[in-house]
Amino acid sequence: MSFGKHLSSPSLLKWASVGRAVLVSGLLSGNLATLSLLRHPRTAVAYMQYALFGWRMFKAQGLPQSQFHELFSTAENITVELPPSISYLTNRDANYAKDILYLCLITKILLPETVFEIGTLFGETAFVFALNTGSDARVFTLDLPPDVSPSLSTTIVDDAHVSGHAQALKSVFTTHIAGLKVQQLYGDSAKFDFTSYQKKVDLFFIDGAHSYEYVRSDTLNALSCMRRGGVIVWHDYGRWGVNGVSRWLHELAKSGQEIYRLPGSSLAIMKVVV
Numbered sequence: 001m002s003f004g005k006h007l008s009s010p011s012l013l014k015w016a017s018v019g020r021a022v023l024v025s026g027l028l029s030g031n032l033a034t035l036s037l038l039r040h041p042r043t044a045v046a047y048m049q050y051a052l053f054g055w056r057m058f059k060a061q062g063l064p065q066s067q068f069h070e071l072f073s074t075a076e077n078i079t080v081e082l083p084p085s086i087s088y089l090t091n092r093d094a095n096y097a098k099d100i101l102y103l104c105l106i107t108k109i110l111l112p113e114t115v116f117e118i119g120t121l122f123g124e125t126a127f128v129f130a131l132n133t134g135s136d137a138r139v140f141t142l143d144l145p146p147d148v149s150p151s152l153s154t155t156i157v158d159d160a161h162v163s164g165h166a167q168a169l170k171s172v173f174t175t176h177i178a179g180l181k182v183q184q185l186y187g188d189s190a191k192f193d194f195t196s197y198q199k200k201v202d203l204f205f206i207d208g209a210h211s212y213e214y215v216r217s218d219t220l221n222a223l224s225c226m227r228r229g230g231v232i233v234w235h236d237y238g239r240w241g242v243n244g245v246s247r248w249l250h251e252l253a254k255s256g257q258e259i260y261r262l263p264g265s266s267l268a269i270m271k272v273v274v
Contacts, residue, residue: 062238062250063268066260068102071269072109080104081131086124086172098265099235100128103205106269107132110231112202117141118189118218119207119235123171123182129203130178142185142192142208151190152213157242190217194225201225207235210242219252226272237261237268 068074081104082089088100107115107129113136115129120143129139144150150158173179185192189208204222208214215234222232236242237249238261249268253259259270 062246063253063259063261065263068105068262071260071271072106074105074109078105078108080108081128083127083131083172086127087122088124095264095266098262099267100125102262102265102267103128103233104132106231106233107203110203111137112230113137114197114201115139115203115205116197116201116222116225117205117207118222119143119205119209120171120184121207123173123184125205125207126171126182127173127176127179129205130173130176130181133181137181139182140185140197141182142187142189144188144208145186148188150209150214151188152209152217153211154209154214155211155242155244158209158211158214189221190214192221194221197225199225199227202227202230204230204232205235206232210236210244212244212247215245215248219248223272228272230272232270232272234268236266239266 080101082100086100088096091097103125111134113134115133115137117126117129117140120126120141123141126139126141130137133139171179171182171184173182190213201222204225206215206218206222208218219232219234226232234245234249236245238246245268249259257270259268261268
């Protein structure tokens with residue numbers, strides 16, 4: 001059978017017709033679902049952001065995606081510690097759950113002696129790092145003090161986080177014995193003195209302000225702190241409304257750095273080889 005005849009075969013045409021029907025149905029149902037949320041603007045925005053995030057992921061734009069086991073040599077089974085009540089798991093956006101699972105896995109595989117995090121908020125990820133590291137590990141988490149304004153540009157999402165952190169009575173790690181590993185630091189990450197952490201960090205997690213200016217500044221500071229073989233992880237890659245993360249990482253990748261996206265998540269990751 002020739003190639004032309006194969007394309008015009010009844011079965012292929014049937015599947016093409018079914019595909020078009022499914023696509024049209026999906027578009028109509030998706031649009032109608034959005035319209036049904038017009039009386040709930042915040043929920044509608046969250047829904048659209050979630051849908052656009054998935055669209056970006058399936059379209060495979062931007063950073064190359066790589067499976068976890070392709071980046072790290074792992075055992076067949078890995079046990080991680082994960083509190084069930086943190087918002088990463090209870091959030092309606094299911095991708096957040098995969099974000100936190102990957103962070104647990106990364107921490108368990110690397111067993112870092114020193115973890116540095118930019119962006120404490122409620123202390124949930126610092127708590128996860130503390131739970132999944134060795135007894136001698138140290139976790140440093142940096143956040144903006146309530147009475148200090150950011151020195152670089154921020155996003156609306158960042159402003160909400162600053163407000164949320166200021167209203168938090170205590171971080172979630174303070175009531176658990178693993179929280180003894182965590183040291184809370186305060187300061188503007190663009191002005192913070194990282195000198196005492198240079199060449200000492202094994203795992204650096206960047207989840208502070210999401211503007212291009214801040215993500216760039218935080219990344220350059222992280223690079224100065226990394227030990228050879230360490231790992232930098234960025235949160236919120238590919239998410240709509242915090243495009244500064246994606247913009248900076250695409251620029252950094254073009255400079256020759258090998259940065260990958262973990263599939264189904266908003267985490268981007270880079271191994272530091274020099």
